[in-house]
Amino acid sequence: EIVMTQSPATLSVSPGERATLSCRASQSVSSNLAWYQQKPGQAPRLLIYGASTRATSIPARFSGSGSGTEFTLTISSLQSEDFAVYYCQQYNNWPSWTFGLGTKVEI
Amino acid sequence: QVQLQESGPGLVKPSETLSLTCTVSGGSISSYYWSWIRQPPGKGLECIGYISYSGSTNYNPSLKSRATISVDTSKNQFSLKLSSVTAADTAVFFCARITPHDDTWGMYDYWGQGTLVTVSS
Numbered sequence: 001e002i003v004m005t006q007s008p009a010t011l012s013v014s015p016g017e018r019a020t021l022s023c024r025a026s027q028s029v030s031s032n033l034a035w036y037q038q039k040p041g042q043a044p045r046l047l048i049y050g051a052s053t054r055a056t057s058i059p060a061r062f063s064g065s066g067s068g069t070e071f072t073l074t075i076s077s078l079q080s081e082d083f084a085v086y087y088c089q090q091y092n093n094w095p096s097w098t099f100g101l102g103t104k105v106e107i
Numbered sequence: 108q109v110q111l112q113e114s115g116p117g118l119v120k121p122s123e124t125l126s127l128t129c130t131v132s133g134g135s136i137s138s139y140y141w142s143w144i145r146q147p148p149g150k151g152l153e154c155i156g157y158i159s160y161s162g163s164t165n166y167n168p169s170l171k172s173r174a175t176i177s178v179d180t181s182k183n184q185f186s187l188k189l190s191s192v193t194a195a196d197t198a199v200f201f202c203a204r205i206t207p208h209d210d211t212w213g214m215y216d217y218w219g220q221g222t223l224v225t226v227s228s
Contacts, residue, residue, distance in 0.1 A: 001168075034214045043201055043218035044152065050208050055216065087152060091213020096167040099152040 002026050002093050006086075006100035013105060019075040021103045023088035028068045032092035035064055035073045038102075039084045047086075048073065075105075083107060109134040111202050111219035118225050125189040125224055129202030136160075136183045140205035140212050143176060143187045145198040146221070157205055158185055159212075192226045199223050 003026040013019050023033070031051040036044035046055040048064035051071055061076040075082055085104045091097040115127035129141070142157035156166035158176045166174045170189070178185040189196060200222055203215040 032208075032211050032213060036215075043203075043221050044215070045218075046214060046216050049214040049216075053208075089152075089214075091211065094165055094213075096169070097154050097213050099154075101151045 001096055002029060002090050002098050004088055004090055004098050004100035006088055006103050008103060009101070010104045010106060012107070013078055014107065015078050015080055017078055019078055019082075019105055021073040021075075021086055021105070023066075023071040023073070023100055025069045025071075025090055027093075029090040029092035031067045032090060033064075033066070033071050034089045034091065035062075036087045036089065037082075037084045038087065044087060078105070109204065109217045111204065111217055113200060113202050113219045113222040115222065115224070117223060118227065119192055120228050121193055121226055122191055125187070125192050125196065125226070127187045127200055127202075127222065127224070129185050129187075129219055131183045131185075131204075136178060136180055136185065141176075141178065141185045142203050142205050142215065143174075144201045144203055144215070145196075146201070147195075147198045155187065155189070155200075194226050197224065197226045 005024045007022045033051045035048040038044040052064045063074045065072050085102045087102045088100045110132045112130045119125045137160050140157050140159045143155040146152050158164045158178050173190045175188045202219040204217040206216045
């Protein structure tokens with residue numbers, strides 16, 4: 001099973017600041033990597049797929065990069081609605097597409 | 108707009124079988140893959156398995172063959188059965204649609220709101 005490691009576990013930032021979230025895979029997943037945002041009591045929302053392609057209706061302040069084993073999600077200027085938990089997910093290998101444990105972005 | 112809605116009992120006794128159904132509206136259940144994901148309280152996300160539009164299935168090996176996913180195209184629904192449940196299976200269960208990207212399946216683009224299932228006597 002491919003293990004996805006996210007860092008940091010918690011990121012404290014102020015509105016308007018830039019946030020950089022990291023995700024590392026235990027083996028190469030090519031560009032088959034997605035990022036999701038989850039707010040309390042809600043389902044995850046797809047932000048990025050293919051490591052760098054924004055999903056429909058996702059604001060341009062969200063960007064993804066990386067390939068192989070190292071990936072980054074950048075939020076260029078944090079808005080109040082961006083405070084949430086962010087998960088990366090690899091879908092390169094079955095059995096079991098796997099998620100990271102998440103990064104909580106807080107004020 | 109595609110919408111997914113989970114339904115089923117919120118409380119299941121230990122050793123019994125958990126059964127959930129996901130109803131898909133706003134689009135056909137054909138031509139996509141469909142999946143169940145669970146999230147224990149305060150924890151991360153785990154893919155339980157998926158079913159393809161052709162009916163083939165794949166499951167997370169960690170569930171040790173306890174999971175079964177099926178689809179009813181006439182009702183635009185797919186279902187999950189998880190047998191021999193224990194307290195460790197207590198979680199919010201999400202159903203989700205899987206969309207291909209560059210011929211690779213695996214990204215979840217639509218999700219249900221989730222339903223909490225508690226395993227307790």
